[in-house]
Amino acid sequence: MPIPDAIAGAMLGTFRAMAAEIDAKRLSGPAVDELRTSLGRMESLAQQHSDIAAFSGQLAQENLMGAFGDAYGRALSGAARAEAAQPGGDTKLLARALEAYEQALAVHRGKAASAPLVRVLEEILALGRSGVSYLGFCRELEERGLDRALDGTVPLTRAALVDELGLAQQAWDRWRIVGAERELAWLDAAVARSGGAPPDALAVTMASLEIRHALEPHARAWSLAVHRWERAIENLVDWLDAHASFAPTDARWAGDSRAATEHNLARTRAVNPGQLAIRIELLARSGIAWDHLVEHETFRWEYTARRIGLSDERLRLVFATRPHAVVGGSPPRELVARAEELHAAGRHVRTDAGRAPAPGTPLATLRWA
Amino acid sequence: MEELVALYRSRVARFEREAYAPRSLAAARALLDAAMRATTPEVFHQYDLAGHLSLNAAIARVADSEERRAVHWDALGETVRAAPHHEVLRALASTPPASEDALVSLVSRIHQQANLRIVADEELRERAWSNREALDEHEVVERGEVPPAWRSEQARSLARKVDEIRALFRAADANLAAFVPGWRPPWEVLDAPRHRLRLAWSDGERVERIRRFHAIVGGA
Numbered sequence: 001m002p003i004p005d006a007i008a009g010a011m012l013g014t015f016r017a018m019a020a021e022i023d024a025k026r027l028s029g030p031a032v033d034e035l036r037t038s039l040g041r042m043e044s045l046a047q048q049h050s051d052i053a054a055f056s057g058q059l060a061q062e063n064l065m066g067a068f069g070d071a072y073g074r075a076l077s078g079a080a081r082a083e084a085a086q087p088g089g090d091t092k093l094l095a096r097a098l099e100a101y102e103q104a105l106a107v108h109r110g111k112a113a114s115a116p117l118v119r120v121l122e123e124i125l126a127l128g129r130s131g132v133s134y135l136g137f138c139r140e141l142e143e144r145g146l147d148r149a150l151d152g153t154v155p156l157t158r159a160a161l162v163d164e165l166g167l168a169q170q171a172w173d174r175w176r177i178v179g180a181e182r183e184l185a186w187l188d189a190a191v192a193r194s195g196g197a198p199p200d201a202l203a204v205t206m207a208s209l210e211i212r213h214a215l216e217p218h219a220r221a222w223s224l225a226v227h228r229w230e231r232a233i234e235n236l237v238d239w240l241d242a243h244a245s246f247a248p249t250d251a252r253w254a255g256d257s258r259a260a261t262e263h264n265l266a267r268t269r270a271v272n273p274g275q276l277a278i279r280i281e282l283l284a285r286s287g288i289a290w291d292h293l294v295e296h297e298t299f300r301w302e303y304t305a306r307r308i309g310l311s312d313e314r315l316r317l318v319f320a321t322r323p324h325a326v327v328g329g330s331p332p333r334e335l336v337a338r339a340e341e342l343h344a345a346g347r348h349v350r351t352d353a354g355r356a357p358a359p360g361t362p363l364a365t366l367r368w369a
Numbered sequence: 370m371e372e373l374v375a376l377y378r379s380r381v382a383r384f385e386r387e388a389y390a391p392r393s394l395a396a397a398r399a400l401l402d403a404a405m406r407a408t409t410p411e412v413f414h415q416y417d418l419a420g421h422l423s424l425n426a427a428i429a430r431v432a433d434s435e436e437r438r439a440v441h442w443d444a445l446g447e448t449v450r451a452a453p454h455h456e457v458l459r460a461l462a463s464t465p466p467a468s469e470d471a472l473v474s475l476v477s478r479i480h481q482q483a484n485l486r487i488v489a490d491e492e493l494r495e496r497a498w499s500n501r502e503a504l505d506e507h508e509v510v511e512r513g514e515v516p517p518a519w520r521s522e523q524a525r526s527l528a529r530k531v532d533e534i535r536a537l538f539r540a541a542d543a544n545l546a547a548f549v550p551g552w553r554p555p556w557e558v559l560d561a562p563r564h565r566l567r568l569a570w571s572d573g574e575r576v577e578r579i580r581r582f583h584a585i586v587g588g589a
Contacts, residue, residue: 060548070477
């Protein structure tokens with residue numbers, strides 16, 4: 001059974017349209033033949049396969065889309081070269097180029113973020129319409145650095161980085177902030193070094209990749225550490241609450257029957273302490289000692305960003321519970337009573353949780369009293 | 370002809386400013402030299418050896434750009450990403466393309482073939498990392514001490530976690546195998562510097578995680 005028409009159409013539609021465009025232009029030659037062969041093979045595979053993953057896998061293995069794109073590019077560039085070689089070819093090349101810049105301008109005009117790009121495009125179009133020859137146009141682009149201003153998209157990159165930094169600060173995203181700050185610092189230094197000329201696109205891309213590459217392990221270690229202590233805290237909250245009077249009606253343990261709920265409660269009481277020991281070990285592998293958790297930067301950051309949903313009172317109760325969470329053990333009665341009291345008064349949750357403070361707010365942490 | 374000379378002169382000046390384009394600079398100088406010696410476009414065409422110098426300039430631009438990318442990925446220890454750039458440089462040096470079309474085809478063919486290897490390589494790392502929490506949970510259930518009455522239930526819970534992880538891998542492996550025939554996760558590759566640097570596990574924990582992946586999902 002072939003790939004369904006709708007799916008084959010979605011996957012091959014672009015290529016069919018490109019082949020139709022070549023037909024409409026009445027182009028021919030070896031590149032056009034290659035392009036048809038590639039499309040023909042794609043169509044035939046769509047008939048042979050029924051599994052979409054296998055179909056797209058074979059397209060990739062035979063590099064059919066790549067071969068098609070390559071032949072398509074050669075067919076069009078061959079036609080353009082033939083046209084340029086005719087009398088008046090330079091005039092046509094200039095007209096083509098201006099047409100493309102006009103289309104780009106139409107896309108970007110009116111967008112606030114594109115303002116620097118629009119200025120460059122307008123300057124290029126004014127130059128192209130000043131009566132200059134095609135060669136003169138190319139030279140002026142290079143001399144005025146206009147091609148680089150487009151290619152490097154540096155004005156856009158800087159505006160985008162400033163936006164990115166603002167968003168990262170709003171989101172209290174530690175490593176995104178550092179990344180945006182470093183990229184901005186690199187860009188400003190590069191512009192300063194070259195006397196105000198923008199660095200080329202490849203330099204910007206590579207610097208950005210290097211910065212993100214260097215930060216990625218830190219960001220990943222950070223998120224894993226946060227996950228690990230969140231799960232350890234959750235383990236202790238559940239363990240203490242499983243002993244409280246409200247537990248049998250709490251959604252965390254709700255089963256299909258009363259017996260099932262009781263079983264769930266008994267499991268938490270019995271199993272959590274042994275698992276907590278492993279969670280604390282995992283946390284140590286992330287470089288955090290449980291007893292010093294509240295001083296750790298990841299905790300202070302999340303606490304200040306108000307992403308910890310528990311109130312200070314409840315967090316203090318978590319730390320007080322820890323020494324009692326041993327296999328076969330139970331929490332002291334007064335800790336259970338505190339949990340019941342906080343729960344009844346709704347004081348177990350942090351009231352401003354989820355509402356991030358202003359960017360740059362100094363880091364705070366849980367105080368013991 | 371003055372226009373052509375002016376164009377090449379400005380191009381030479383630009384490459385002189387850019388320290389990273391030595392081949393492009395040499396090729397642009399050759400074109401400038403031919404344009405300065407020629408009195409008419411026809412003579413220039415002869416000096417250009419019917420487009421040979423222009424083609425050399427195009428090859429030089431590509432080679433300079435590929436070299437910068439190769440150096441960049443090498444510096445980051447990303448050998449799989451650096452490989453196609455080195456391959457393009459070797460191919461350009463051994464058999465220079467005879468036309469601009471051939472140049473474009475050569476570069477795109479090498480990069481397209483490399484893309485599958487890059488995807489498979491990085492897929493391994495990202496899949497390993499995206500299972501970090503699942504592996505934590507697996508270890509917590511496996512090693513957490515429980516009272517004897519709860520042991521059989523915990524064993525069932527562990528078996529469920531294994532099934533969940535395996536199911537995720539089966540689907541993803543089937544997809545990847547469609548692109549890379551016979552693909553099985555080669556976990557030890559995670560020890561290569563390019564992966565080691567970007568995974569946030571300590572060395573000891575990474576070794577333990579690779580062992581755990583083998584135990585749960587198997588591998589190449």
